[in-house]
Amino acid sequence: MQKRCRIIYNPTSGREALKNDLVEILNILERAGYETSAFATTPEPNSARNEATRAAEAGFNLIIAAGGDGTINEVVNGIAPLKHRPKLGIIPAGTTNDYARALKIPRDNPIAAAKVIAKGNTVKMDIGKANDKYFVNIAAGGLLSELTYSVPSEFKTLFGYLAYLVKGAELLPRVKPINMHLEYDHGVYDGKASMFFVALTNSVGGFEQIVPDASLDDGKFTLIVVKTSNLLEMMRLITMVLNGGKHISDPNILYVKTSKLVAKPVDEKMMINIDGEYGGDAPMKFQNLKRHIEFFANTKDIPDSAITEIGEDALDEAKKHFVDGVQELDESDNIKLDK
Template sequence: MRARLIYNPTSGKETLKKNLAEILMVIEKAGYETSAYATTPEDFSAKHEATRAAMAGFDLIIAAGGDGTINEVINGIAPLENRPKLAIIPGGTTNDFARALHIPRDNVVKAAEVILKNQTIKSDIGKAGNTYFMNIAAGGYLTELTYEVPSHLKSVFGYLAYLAKGAEMLPRVKPINMKLTYDDGVFDGKASMFFLGLTNSIGGFEQISPDARLDDGKFSLIIIKTANVIEIMHLITLMINGGKHVNDSRVIYTKTSSLYAETINDDFRMMINLDGEYGGDAPMQFTNYKQHIEMFANLDDIPESAVSKEEEEFIKQVEKLTNEDLDGDGKIA
């Protein structure tokens, strides 16, 4: 078997670059003939290399870097019919997807060693327009804070940089006339923002989508109807205290396999955030690709509620067919 390590040499104060030899040894120990590719400043460097490696028949691609690098690798392999397995070595600041897969985020070698456990999950992937995302899509005023936090502050202060900028922007939050069409209905009115999550970890917070599953083919859709600063602060408090915001009357919380987001006023611009980066403007169609990419994960630490149990339920149903339910030919009587 062959593996291709795609890593960002500048990510995480160059920790990946400094530990490259040891990381390669771990992947070789897992049974893969391994080679490495360092991303370059060229646009979509990681994406192009992921596509090339997948089409060359590599069995495993390891995306090593921040959420941006991982997002690029996913965009490189998601459109393909034959997709290799994917492993993740986090090296950025937020590392939301690695957090959801319970991959170590403070030691790149320990993260690589997850591959040795040979535990995988077929994870859902989202698509927005022509771009794939692995964690979150969002629209609304408050989501724009991601664009306004300077890169050097993200690297140095991580979550604190986002929190500080979020507090600064709260007074500027305004409602947007938006129309959101999802599986079970339509929201047509004013809202300050919407989130469309694939995991339970968004910006380092693990209670925004408390019952999110990684492989059920459903997004967690959250619509924040209020734009009042005090009310938003209250909702944040409810979220931190056990995800209680999902039951609040100022919030719509539901599951959906697709979403069409548009603004009522054609003159108003609503930028869409995809995995922390600008991904285009509404209107935009979002689709969940169920169990689209097989990924290495630390399943021993992932809560059972975060992973579907479809196969186990099927086995249970089969076991219910007793001998009395079958005729002599083994067919259902």
């Protein structure tokens, strides 16, 4: 039976360049053995999520989220609750494209991203659950939430990640800590903090050193709590992030691995950001769903330390290359190997 693929694309993501490449993307996937069709999301709420659920229940083998991190989040929310989940591919067309960055998928070339999918290498990725919502990259409370909500969507489209940096510089002097109660695997944090976040990958807001030891499939979040709101200390921490992730041992940072987190406000409201969008208010429970969804990825460029197991397709491909290599060695050097 021929495999089927459904591309769910956001026609307004980024600078709207994706539509120009759509025909070539369809051809690449058809040549890879998929009967491929496309669905353009609409302004209606949950358009991508609803189509992802429909396609999964209709038996599609592969769903591709083509757009920004928001489109990926919607597609994941469409299939994560299902018992039988298709594989997912990503064609980036957004602003920061954190998830594509973590999977080493080309972020400025949709055709190259489609070729990564056609190659067939996959990783079974952890995803997060926050109460009844799912996320693939990060959930946060505090400064990061305020920063994301304060950047107008048209600024994100025109100026990309620069828009976040400009808005962040504007907001830092106004940041104040709030009292938080955070329960994690082996401890509790009670005290003031300017923000906390739980991360699933090493790419947070375009920075790849915030979680320098990230694993994509070990069943653990990285919990980071920023205890200070002092402007000079915050700037120093940012410098440490950029200087190889040295912030993780700073006394103003709590940095731990955990499979779950319960976040509760103490004396004021605490909004929760889920993959860059408002996800509700605390109290909120976060749970890591280990190796829950299989994503196509550029596995050769992902550090070995970030993956504990590769997907079945990638394993088959590795075995094929090993057998081919043995045959070439046997024929060229006349070396016989024990079977």
